[in-house]
Amino acid sequence: MVDMKKTALITGGSAGLGRALVAALSSRDWHVITDGRDRDRLARLRDLPGADHVTAIPGDVTDADHRDALRAAVDGRGRLDLLVHNASVLGPATGDTRHRLLADTTPEDLQHVWRHNVGAPLVLTSLLLPTLAASHGVLLSISSDAAVQHYPGWGLYSASKAGLDHVTLTFAAENDAITAYAVDPGDMRTQMHQDWFPGEDISDRPLPETVVPHLLALLASRPPSGRYRAADFPALRSTTTDAEAGDLGAVV
Structure with missing residues (x-):
């Protein structure tokens, strides 16, 4: 039996933008399935106001058994309206993950x-594509300005984000039943950003929670598949009603 409550799967939902988006959608009466590599941090999602609407599954998206567990959770819901690829890594697993020159x-x-940044999203999307297409759902991949800019030392991460953009939008080109977005959220005050700039003060960067209203506006307006900047979509107010947001009730 298909549950009428809209369902999202958000990878990397234990911190940063992923957690902020989990909080926003679960508070809007969505059911959100999410994951994270840090079991303890993922467990703290129980403190969210909408925690009753969250299914948190510890694991790494590069692990086939974990992806099967995510698919089983989606199958248990009977629908998938939004798939968000948010989980990613900055660089190599060992040594200095920053400023690794391509040479x-x-x-x-x-x-x-x-x-992590291309293969796992590709395979997970393939696993869930029939369910996402059945709901005429949205595939949303969190990209970066690094996908189109050329920053010394960022080459590997940047190339992976460019690859993720291409994979994401090709899924839409091959499947008329879904809409796909590769979205640059802009700089944010996250642990990943701090890891790239250790010891530097990044308090001038906006919190991830300030980006989420722009993502909700994107989903509500439902433009054609493509690459966008979150900042290009005026933020929805936290008190926006479905009537005020037009198609918000149908998508978000």
Whole structure:
């Protein structure tokens, strides 16, 4: 039996933008399935106001058994309206993950970043595509300005985000039943951003929670599939009603 409550799957929902989006959708009466590698941090999702609407599954999206567990959770809901690829890694699993010049990149570095940032989203989307298409749902991948800019030392991460953009939008080109977005959220005050700039004060960056209203506006307006900046969509007020937001009730 299909549950009428809209369902989202958000990878990497234990912190940062992923957690903020989990909080926003669960408070809007969506059921949100999410995951994270840090079991303890993921468990703290129980403190969210909409925690009763959250299914949290610890694990790594590069692990086939974990992806099967995510698919089983979606199958248990009977529908999928939104799939968000948010989980990612900055760089190699060992050593200094920052500022690794392309000339110094090893095959192991490439495999690690590509598996997390491109391979896992591709395979997970393929697993869930029939269910997402049945709901005429949205595929949303969190990209970066690094996908289109060329920053020294960011080459491996940047290339993976460019690859994720391409994979995401090709899914839409191949499947008329879904809409797909690759979205640059802009700089944010997250642990990942701090990891890239250790010891630096990043308090001037906006919190992830300030980006979520822009993502909700994107989903509500439902433009054609493409690459967008979150800032290009005026933020929805936290008190916006379905009537005021037009199609918000149908999508978000």
